[in-house]
Amino acid sequence: MFCCGWPAWSSHAGLSADFFMTFELFIQYLFAGITYGSIYAIVAIGFNIIYNTTGIINFAQGEFVMLGGMISISLLSFMPLPLAIVLAVGITMVVGALIEIVFIRWLDTPSVLRMIIITIGISILIREAALFIWGENVRSLPYFVGNEITTVGILGARVSPQVLWVIGSCCVMVLVLNIFFRSTSVGREMRACSANRKAAILCGINTRNMVTLSFVLSAGIGALAGCMMSPITYTQYDNGTGLAIKGFTVAILGGLGNSGGAVAAGLLLGIIEAFSVSVVPLAFQDAIAITILLLILFIRPHGLFGSKEAAGLREF
Amino acid sequence: MMKKLLAPLILVAFLVGIQLLCRWTDTLYYLTQMTMAGYYSLLVIGLCLVMGYAGQISLGHAGFFAIGGYLSAALTTRNLLPFQKTFLVKALSSAGLLISGQDIYGEKLLVVTPWAACIAAVLIAATIAFLIGIPVLKLKGHYLAMATLGFGIIIYRVVLASSYFGGADGISAVPSFKLLPGLTVNGSTSDRVQNYYIAWTLVLFGMFLLRNLINSRVGRALRAIHGSEKAAESIGVDIARYKLYSFVLSAVFAAVAGVFLTHYNGSIGPSEASVMKSIRYVAIVAVGGMSHIWGALFMSVILNFLSLRGVFGSYDDAVFGVILILIMLFAPNGILRIGLGAKLKSFFQPKGE
Numbered sequence: 001m002f003c004c005g006w007p008a009w010s011s012h013a014g015l016s017a018d019f020f021m022t023f024e025l026f027i028q029y030l031f032a033g034i035t036y037g038s039i040y041a042i043v044a045i046g047f048n049i050i051y052n053t054t055g056i057i058n059f060a061q062g063e064f065v066m067l068g069g070m071i072s073i074s075l076l077s078f079m080p081l082p083l084a085i086v087l088a089v090g091i092t093m094v095v096g097a098l099i100e101i102v103f104i105r106w107l108d109t110p111s112v113l114r115m116i117i118i119t120i121g122i123s124i125l126i127r128e129a130a131l132f133i134w135g136e137n138v139r140s141l142p143y144f145v146g147n148e149i150t151t152v153g154i155l156g157a158r159v160s161p162q163v164l165w166v167i168g169s170c171c172v173m174v175l176v177l178n179i180f181f182r183s184t185s186v187g188r189e190m191r192a193c194s195a196n197r198k199a200a201i202l203c204g205i206n207t208r209n210m211v212t213l214s215f216v217l218s219a220g221i222g223a224l225a226g227c228m229m230s231p232i233t234y235t236q237y238d239n240g241t242g243l244a245i246k247g248f249t250v251a252i253l254g255g256l257g258n259s260g261g262a263v264a265a266g267l268l269l270g271i272i273e274a275f276s277v278s279v280v281p282l283a284f285q286d287a288i289a290i291t292i293l294l295l296i297l298f299i300r301p302h303g304l305f306g307s308k309e310a311a312g313l314r315e316f
Numbered sequence: 317m318m319k320k321l322l323a324p325l326i327l328v329a330f331l332v333g334i335q336l337l338c339r340w341t342d343t344l345y346y347l348t349q350m351t352m353a354g355y356y357s358l359l360v361i362g363l364c365l366v367m368g369y370a371g372q373i374s375l376g377h378a379g380f381f382a383i384g385g386y387l388s389a390a391l392t393t394r395n396l397l398p399f400q401k402t403f404l405v406k407a408l409s410s411a412g413l414l415i416s417g418q419d420i421y422g423e424k425l426l427v428v429t430p431w432a433a434c435i436a437a438v439l440i441a442a443t444i445a446f447l448i449g450i451p452v453l454k455l456k457g458h459y460l461a462m463a464t465l466g467f468g469i470i471i472y473r474v475v476l477a478s479s480y481f482g483g484a485d486g487i488s489a490v491p492s493f494k495l496l497p498g499l500t501v502n503g504s505t506s507d508r509v510q511n512y513y514i515a516w517t518l519v520l521f522g523m524f525l526l527r528n529l530i531n532s533r534v535g536r537a538l539r540a541i542h543g544s545e546k547a548a549e550s551i552g553v554d555i556a557r558y559k560l561y562s563f564v565l566s567a568v569f570a571a572v573a574g575v576f577l578t579h580y581n582g583s584i585g586p587s588e589a590s591v592m593k594s595i596r597y598v599a600i601v602a603v604g605g606m607s608h609i610w611g612a613l614f615m616s617v618i619l620n621f622l623s624l625r626g627v628f629g630s631y632d633d634a635v636f637g638v639i640l641i642l643i644m645l646f647a648p649n650g651i652l653r654i655g656l657g658a659k660l661k662s663f664f665q666p667k668g669e
Contacts, residue, residue, distance in 0.1 A: 057458040057461075057462075103641065103645065107645070110648075111648075112456075112457040112458065113371075113373055113457070114644050114648050116373065116457070116458060116461045117598065117599075117602060117640055117644045118640070118641055118644045118645065120375075120595055120598075120640065121599075121637045121638070121639075121640035121641035121644065122637075122641065124592075124595065124633060124634065124636070124637030124640070125634065125637045125638065127633075128631070128633055128634035128637060129634075132634075241591060245462070245465065245466065245469065248462050252459075252462075281477065283473065283476065283477030284474075284477055286469065286473055287469075287470050287473045290466040290467075290469055290470050291470070293462065293463070294451075294452075294463055294466055294467070297451075297459055297463050298451040298452075298454075301455065301459060
């Protein structure tokens with residue numbers, strides 16, 4: 001499971017049970033929440049990209065994040081950090097493409113149950129392969145700027161520059177994806193694919209390639225997020241499952257397929273988790289996200305921001 | 317009539333045969349794994365009802381197994397002496413549900429009797445399945461998968477985080493479970509043969525129950541739901557109720573398996589509640605052919621036995637992952653229905669007939 005090793009920069013603030021937290025403490029928690037929240041948002045967007053083109057929830061989405069972190073850590077001994085990250089993202093994208101080509105591309109209209117089980121199987125395989133290659137050790141990339149104790153003062157709170165890296169890169173990813181889907185022809189073709197697959201085929205779009213591309217894209221953004229967060233949260237072979245659950249929670253919370261909603265929901269979940277540290281024991285932290293997931297599934301399966309009418313057309 | 321009895325008779329013959337074979341070859345230790353495989357199979361056939369017949373995926377069945385096992389273990393080992401004065405403990409005591417004993421350090425204990433603990437554990441598991449099932453079974457596809465997965469993870473987290481359930485160490489020194497005078501569920505080598513038959517009697521009883529259920533009105537309703545929920549609903553099948561029934565029943569199977577296996581092993585650990593266990597059960601049901609309880613039972617015995625013997629070594633989880641993918645890619649109807657019979661037939665028959 002994904003254990004949130006709480007970073008040093010938030011624990012020094014203490015798990016004070018004080019009901020009235022100071023403004024600095026508030027900002028501190030807020031940043032912790034936004035950091036984790038932006039990671040969740042990226043995982044959720046990864047879910048959405050694949051869901052939109054195929055109708056599949058890729059249970060192996062969290063494994064892409066883990067792979068990105070692990071590969072970049074291994075590559076770091078041969079090359080400088082930026083190159084290692086770029087290469088790690090590239091390799092993970094290739095892995096994503098291979099997964100689609102080997103396991104999914106040639107299936108004719110597989111049932112949802114079958115696809116769930118296949119992607120679960122893939123996630124197990126990736127995890128076990130990672131265990132075999134990298135072992136059970138917890139690893140991490142070095143901090144991009146400074147080290148563990150370097151901080152930047154923001155509104156009186158002390159925040160690690162890595163946090164700014166994570167938040168910044170997630171913002172950039174969301175922006176770039178947005179531009180890609182709106183303004184490039186490939187992005188438009190992918191959107192056409194998700195809007196109406198048959199119509200897309202009739203317009204001469206190679207929908208199969210679009211599906212492969214969606215796996216490549218979501219593997220890429222997952223891997224990049226994995227590299228960015230590695231110094232803070234550390235990387236271990238079994239990080240993926242927990243991230244996948246949280247990413248899925250966020251995707252549902254924001255309305256499945258809705259990437260704008262995913263960002264908002266991601267930040268929301270991250271912040272809820274961060275502030276819950278002062279109320280709920282750390283060991284139950286993962287349970288919070290899952291409880292939210294269950295609640296939202298029972299009450300509003302179309303998400304906080306989705307419309308009920310549009311969701312009615314889909315199968316829940 | 318004969319046909320109906322054939323499969324159970326073959327199973328009984330197979331079970332007795334294995335026991336005799338182990339006796340003659342002096343390899344009775346295999347029976348330990350066969351017993352454990354039996355209990356896991358009980359869970360698997362229950363899950364088969366939910367997945368194969370009602371068509372609902374559950375990625376949280378290890379949770380029910382753990383609820384059964386953990387509650388039974390905790391109730392029969394956690395000392396109630398400090399609470400002796402409270403009303404609840406007094407009431408339990410006067411009802412004859414408590415028993416005093418000694419822990420391994422010779423300290424006096426007051427614990428719940430295994431029978432009462434077993435019934436309580438199974439009832440609680442059934443209640444949880446009922447309460448969880450009402451909202452969860454309204455969901456379909458990915459949502460159902462994630463919701464049940466989430467349930468499984470919550471149970472895992474609760475077990476791991478609470479000291480009452482022993483945290484990461486689990487609960488050990490669980491006492492033996494006297495079913496009847498002379499019949500005891502425990503791990504001692506002298507009772508190995510007896511336990512082997514207890515486990516498999518339970519499985520046979522479970523199979524009997526499920527087979528009757530599947531061939532009854534309920535079974536037909538479940539298959540109609542699997543075929544098409546809308547069609548089933550339109551001809552008046554109360555789909556929500558039947559789905560819930562099968563879910564609760566399978567949870568009871570899982571909880572019973574958990575209770576017995578925990579008493580047999582004398583301990584239970586958090587890994588029994590892990591997601592990987594739930595996925596493994598799903599894999600076994602899938603290999604057996606989803607809606608095929610005999611297939612599920614057959615594959616469950618083989619795979620669990622091999623896994624428990626440590627044949628797969630450290631690749632245990634990977635093996636089940638590979639199995640899942642291969643089966644779903646190439647034989648989504650199970651390994652026993654790969655269509656060999658039909659293929660052979662068409663091979664021997666000249667074309668155009």
